Amino acid sequence: MTQPPEPRTPAGRWSYFGPAGTFTEQALRTLPEAASVEAVPCTTVTVALDEVRAGESDAAVVPIENSVEGSVPVTLDELATGEPLMIRREMTVPVAFSLLTRPGHRLEDVRVVGTHPHAEAQTRGWVARHLPGATVVHATSTAAAAAALADPDATPLWDAAISAPLAAERYGLEALATGIGDNAEAVTRFVLVTRPGRPSPPTGRDKTSLVLFMRENHPGALLEILDQLATRGVDLTRIESRPTGHALGDYCFSVDAEGHIEDRRLGEALMGLRRICADVRFLGSYERHDGKAATIRPGTTDEEFNRATAWLARLRDGA
Numbered sequence: 001m002t003q004p005p006e007p008r009t010p011a012g013r014w015s016y017f018g019p020a021g022t023f024t025e026q027a028l029r030t031l032p033e034a035a036s037v038e039a040v041p042c043t044t045v046t047v048a049l050d051e052v053r054a055g056e057s058d059a060a061v062v063p064i065e066n067s068v069e070g071s072v073p074v075t076l077d078e079l080a081t082g083e084p085l086m087i088r089r090e091m092t093v094p095v096a097f098s099l100l101t102r103p104g105h106r107l108e109d110v111r112v113v114g115t116h117p118h119a120e121a122q123t124r125g126w127v128a129r130h131l132p133g134a135t136v137v138h139a140t141s142t143a144a145a146a147a148a149l150a151d152p153d154a155t156p157l158w159d160a161a162i163s164a165p166l167a168a169e170r171y172g173l174e175a176l177a178t179g180i181g182d183n184a185e186a187v188t189r190f191v192l193v194t195r196p197g198r199p200s201p202p203t204g205r206d207k208t209s210l211v212l213f214m215r216e217n218h219p220g221a222l223l224e225i226l227d228q229l230a231t232r233g234v235d236l237t238r239i240e241s242r243p244t245g246h247a248l249g250d251y252c253f254s255v256d257a258e259g260h261i262e263d264r265r266l267g268e269a270l271m272g273l274r275r276i277c278a279d280v281r282f283l284g285s286y287e288r289h290d291g292k293a294a295t296i297r298p299g300t301t302d303e304e305f306n307r308a309t310a311w312l313a314r315l316r317d318g319a
């Protein structure tokens with residue numbers, strides 16, 4: 001019996017990379033269901049995902065990729081290892097940064113700045129020009145850097161935070177400068193993750209995420225992997241290697257491909273990968289944030305695959 005598709009966004013308790021005021025919280029709030037779920041901030045991406053694994057949360061929202069600084073390694077690695085999880089949705093948020101302090105502070109007073117490493121990378125130029133003598137120290141998130149300044153009786157490790165403008169309101173801080181990102185177009189991509197289940201039906205504008213573990217390193221090993229996708233007309237939107245953690249030089253490939261697991265060309269490519277890889281982790285098929293339809297090359301439509309399958313069956317039958 002065919003199982004009904006899992007709801008794309010389960011109701012209930014959703015963990016997110018917090019505390020309140022992160023870009024991740026903003027990403028969660030862009031989803032229509034946000035108003036009806038209990039959104040629970042977690043200190044790290046690992047904690048947010050582990051809550052889902054443990055069944056304490058129904059879903060988690062975590063950052064996965066920034067247009068300036070690239071992937072969020074902790075998210076890629078957490079999804080590649082441990083109890084499997086599944087990506088259900090992706091969404092993007094434009095990231096604009098402010099320099100926040102306790103009320104009454106001036107730019108000249110800022111000696112130490114706290115922020116998330118990804119935010120530091122995106123504001124490096126501004127900090128070098130406006131705070132050349134300042135030291136930047138890393139906080140668990142941009143909002144955690146702001147939250148540390150919120151209690152006037154505490155002695156935080158920094159005297160200013162680089163955070164989302166939203167964090168100023170949340171923590172009663174003042175913005176000494178706004179729009180301090182080096183790239184005004186910066187965008188971060190976030191994913192909504194649940195425990196594995198049946199993927200939602202294809203929309204024609206889908207993406208599939210995979211982690212591919214090579215059998216052994218040999219000349220052309222990556223080429224063989226890419227060939228499985230290329231010959232079926234599957235376009236990749238992202239590929240990067242990550243260490244497996246087992247040994248030096250032991251890498252896996254984190255891949256996003258156009259299309260849905262229900263698409264014939266993607267299904268065939270997956271079977272090919274299963275045959276040649278040591279392991280293939282399917283991280284989900286979900287609707288693309290940009291609504292772009294998959295590129296379909298001649299000879300790779302579902303219908304053409306079906307016709308070829310029927311033709312082979314006829315040959316085998318001697319028809």
Ligand SMILES: O=C(O)C(=O)C[C@]1(C(=O)O)C=C[C@@H](O)C=C1
Pocket residue numbers: 017021022023024025063066072095116118119140141142143164188
């Ligand atoms: O610290 C936050 O506010 C986050 O949501 C994390 C994060 C990231 O991991 O890239 C998200 C967007 C910005 O690029 C900076 C930090």
